[in-house]
Amino acid sequence: MGLAIAALVKQIPMFEAMQLGADGRLVRDGLELEMNPYCRRAVAQAVEIARECDGTVCVITLGPAAAEDVLREAIAWGLEHGVEATGVLVSDVAFAGSDTLATARALAAAVDHTGPFDLVLVGRNSVDADTGQVGPELAELLDLPFATGVRHLALTDRTLDLRCEHDDGWVQARIELPAVLSTAERLIDPCKVDPEGRAAVPATRIRTLRAGDLGEGPWGQVASPTRVGRVRVIESERLRHLMPDVALEEQVRRAIEILTERGALDPALDHATDLGVVPASDPNPTRTTGVLIEPERPAVARELLGAASGLGGRVVALVIDAPALALLGSWGADDVVRIESASSSGGAMAEEDVAVGAISWVRAAAPWALFAPGTAWGREVGSRTAAAVGAGLTGDAVGFELEGDRLLAWKPAFGGQLVAAIHADSPTQMATVRAGMLPELEPRVHQPTETVLPITPRHRVHVLARTRDDDLDTLAEATVVLGVGQGVAPEEYPLLEPLRDALGAELAATRKVTDRGWLPRARQVGITGRSIAPRLYVVLGASGKFNHMVGVRAARSVLAVNTDPGALVFDAADVGVVGDWRDVLPLLLREINSASLST
Numbered sequence: 007m008g009l010a011i012a013a014l015v016k017q018i019p020m021f022e023a024m025q026l027g028a029d030g031r032l033v034r035d036g037l038e039l040e041m042n043p044y045c046r047r048a049v050a051q052a053v054e055i056a057r058e059c060d061g062t063v064c065v066i067t068l069g070p071a072a073a074e075d076v077l078r079e080a081i082a083w084g085l086e087h088g089v090e091a092t093g094v095l096v097s098d099v100a101f102a103g104s105d106t107l108a109t110a111r112a113l114a115a116a117v118d119h120t121g122p123f124d125l126v127l128v129g130r131n132s133v134d135a136d137t138g139q140v141g142p143e144l145a146e147l148l149d150l151p152f153a154t155g156v157r158h159l160a161l162t163d164r165t166l167d168l169r170c171e172h173d174d175g176w177v178q179a180r181i182e183l184p185a186v187l188s189t190a191e192r193l194i195d196p197c198k199v200d201p202e203g204r205a206a207v208p209a210t211r212i213r214t215l216r217a218g219d220l221g222e223g224p225w226g227q228v229a230s231p232t233r234v235g236r237v238r239v240i241e242s243e244r245l246r247h248l249m250p251d252v253a254l255e256e257q258v259r260r261a262i263e264i265l266t267e268r269g270a271l272d273p274a275l276d277h278a279t280d281l282g283v284v285p286a287s288d289p290n291p292t293r294t295t296g297v298l299i300e301p302e303r304p305a306v307a308r309e310l311l312g313a314a315s316g317l318g319g320r321v322v323a324l325v326i327d328a329p330a331l332a333l334l335g336s337w338g339a340d341d342v343v344r345i346e347s348a349s350s351s352g353g354a355m356a357e358e359d360v361a362v363g364a365i366s367w368v369r370a371a372a373p374w375a376l377f378a379p380g381t382a383w384g385r386e387v388g389s390r391t392a393a394a395v396g397a398g399l400t401g402d403a404v405g406f407e408l409e410g411d412r413l414l415a416w417k418p419a420f421g422g423q424l425v426a427a428i429h430a431d432s433p434t435q436m437a438t439v440r441a442g443m444l445p446e447l448e449p450r451v452h453q454p455t456e457t458v459l460p461i462t463p464r465h466r467v468h469v470l471a472r473t474r475d476d477d478l479d480t481l482a483e484a485t486v487v488l489g490v491g492q493g494v495a496p497e498e499y500p501l502l503e504p505l506r507d508a509l510g511a512e513l514a515a516t517r518k519v520t521d522r523g524w525l526p527r528a529r530q531v532g533i534t535g536r537s538i539a540p541r542l543y544v545v546l547g548a549s550g551k552f553n554h555m556v557g558v559r560a561a562r563s564v565l566a567v568n569t570d571p572g573a574l575v576f577d578a579a580d581v582g583v584v585g586d587w588r589d590v591l592p593l594l595l596r597e598i599n600s601a602s603l604s605t
Contacts (some may be wrong), residue, residue: 009061009124009183012117014144015050015080017073018134041076042282043534044129047189049080052192053128055161056089057168064123068096068109074212078204081211083197087548093212094120100217103227105272107392107399114378115220117148124164126186130155133533137401138188140381142357142389145186151358151466152390153179154382157190168253172382174528175474179356181467191534192521195515231398235414235427244564245580250571255586255593261565261581262597268580270542270563271601273510276485293319294371295412297339298364298378298387300326305479306379311338312407312447314377317413320372323454324364326355335452343367348460355539356467357383363461368395373434375413377466380438381478388438398430404443415436418537442482443539476526484512487540489531489558491516493547493568494587496524502546505591508598511544523537531557546587550575 019037041049052063063079067073077093084091096116104112117126132137138154145152150513157176158169164183171174171190212505213486247264249257262271269275295314299307314321315338323339334342345363347355364387368376378388380402400415405424407414410483413435416425426429430436442555481487488502488511505511513529520530529540532554539560546567550555555578558564566579567587583590 009055009059010122011052011056011063012121012123012126012541013045013049013063013065013067013080014113014126014128014140015049015067015076015119016042016043016129017067017069017076018132030068039072041073041079041197042129042132042134043196044131044133044189044191044199045076046129047191047193048127048129049083049197049219050194051156051159051189052125053084053087053089053091053197055125055159056084056091057087059161061089061124063091064094064120065091066094066096066113066120068101068104068112068116071095071097073097075204077212078207079199080197081207082199082203085207086199086203091211095212095214096220097214098217098225100223100225103230104225105230105232105398106139106389106401107143107231108226108229108398110140110147110219110393112225113140114144114147115553116215117144119215119220122184124183126150126184128186128188130188130190130512138385139188139389139392139399139401140186140490142386143393145358146390146393148186150184150186151181151464152186152386153177153181153467154187155190155385156187157193159187159193162179170382171527174476174478174526175472177382177472178470179467180470185466191517202318205551231396231432232400232428232430235429237419237424237426238416239424244578246577246582247580248571248576248582248584250584254583254589257583257585258590258593258597261583262331262594262601264581265542265565266601268563270565271509271598272541273485275562276541278480291590293317293374294322295319296322296324296343296364296367296371296373296376298360299323299325299328299334299377300379300381300383302474303379303381303478304329304333305483306381306441307334308337308378309441309444310379312441313444314338314375315447317375317406317408319374322371324367324459326360331454331456332452335454336449338447339454340451340452340455341419342454344456344458346458346460347463354469354472355463356469357386358390358467359461359463361387361394362464363390363459364391365394366395366461367459368434374411375435375437377436378438380440388436392436396432397434397436398428400428400430400434400437403428403437406437408445430553441479442484478528478530479514481514481529481531481536481538484540485537486511486542487514487531487538487544487558487561488512489514489516489543489545489548489554490519490525491546491548491554492518492522501588501591505544505598508595508602509542509544511542514538514543516548516551533557545575545579548575549573550578 039461155171157171378384403415405416543561
């Protein structure tokens with residue numbers, strides 16, 4: 007078949023080595039760099055497909071000269087597997103300061119310049135930013151179909167049958183080539199080549215493209231509709247209280263005593279937050295904020311509509327299948343625009359077709375802002391819309407403020423070590439919003455108006471089925487979370503129920519647990535999973551590696567149980583108990599019940 011495949015990769019600092027300077031910004035000088043983990047899957051899958059169909063792979067990266075190293079690693083992987091592989095380094099000072107949209111524009115120009123390609127593969131997101139925006143923005147700029155989180159892939163002639171891993175479920179889809187795909191973490195074993203193998207790649211296999219090679223631009227910061235403002239460092243210093251030489255009963259008694267003193271067992275503290283919606287002091291009646299409503303996510307819809315309403319002005323809900331008008335009105339919608347397909351083909355509406363409606367509405371209504379859920383669905387619809395209209399898009403926002411008549415969105419970065427203020431300079435300011443982070447407003451009585459927006463679908467992505475195996479809101483809303491590692495076998499989960507009941511806790515897991523299918527991926531906490539902020543996080547049977555514990559940096563208190571007093575998990579915990587969790591469990595229950603009776 008001889009397919010031409012492009013794999014887009016990003017070089018990032020090794021996550022464990024990331025450090026923040028006095029100004030709260032990432033210190034890059036002297037840090038060891040590596041290929042983004044998701045990009046390793048994109049390269050490996052590109053090579054595998056090319057090997058099967060006698061194709062070629064071109065690896066493209068945007069970055070400084072040092073980024074040539076990730077190209078060498080990807081090329082070496084291809085050559086080791088008998089695939090013709092080359093690399094393109096897109097590098098120029100003109101690209102400095104690129105946000106996601108400016109990055110997508112530069113990469114789209116490089117793909118056009120280097121191609122044509124039958125297939126473009128990208129990582130689902132980069133772990134240093136976690137926006138998931140570049141892939142769908144690139145697809146929109148290239149006018150190609152897109153699928154995110156591809157976990158299973160079958161190619162027949164020029165037809166892709168895909169099973170995509172979304173936030174708390176799966177999407178079965180069929181796409182004809184050419185197309186853009188983003189790869190899930192478990193799609194394929196990652197590419198990885200040692201320094202000697204990278205150094206052996208001939209320099210002739212890599213070429214450099216400068217800004218002038220790609221056109222007049224603008225590029226870089228000038229072409230970026232968003233900019234980073236002040237930052238807030240999220241302090242997560244832990245007590246690290248550990249008494250390994252003390253009897254187990256005394257360890258547990260003291261642990262619960264400390265947690266009680268910290269308020270970790272007090273539900274009254276559940277809704278305290280320092281981020282959220284800052285209501286408009288002088289609401290502007292001419293301001294319009296649109297909210298994209300994802301089907302079958304009422305909790306997220308209510309949160310987004312409340313956030314938009316709290317900022318003042320008129321709120322318009324853009325819907326496909328949605329709750330009743332009166333319910334949307336009670337949550338904050340003043341008007342409802344229903345996006346409907348003008349074709350009679352039926353079936354589930356693909357994200358790119360929903361984006362057709364959102365793009366049409368933004369161009370006609372010129373809204374002050376547009377919000378979307380921070381889900382796979384919302385990221386594609388929002389990113390495609392932003393790319394089409396040139397809007398600044400903040401990914402995964404956790405709070406909003408008003409600065410005059412402009413919107414300031416707070417976004418977590420670097421594994422939750424800080425939140426950064428993102429400003430959008432475009433007329434329409436956009437954001438995807440992390441579920442469970444914003445307060446809900448009190449419901450009101452209001453019957454919104456409804457208009458229908460007919461669209462002509464592109465019919466390039468055929469959604470065959472959507473299924474859920476969990477609920478995205480569960481961990482986002484949980485005030486107490488019980489995390490399990492490999493040290494707790496799935497047949498032992500019923501033993502955890504009394505503790506879960508006593509604490510009102512939801513289950514979470516490390517990546518290795520979800521890799522084995524013991525819990526759904528929506529329960530995965532960590533750098534490639536979820537970041538959570540419960541009042542209390544209790545972790546059992548986990549080693550406590552950085553990749554997992556970074557996901558609970560925002561937890562108010564952490565209790566860890568492990569048999570090894572030297573386990574890493576105790577460095578990231580406020581209180582540690584050294585012992586077998588099976589022995590600790592009844593003691594914890596006794597002390598928790600005793601603490602409850604005494605309050």
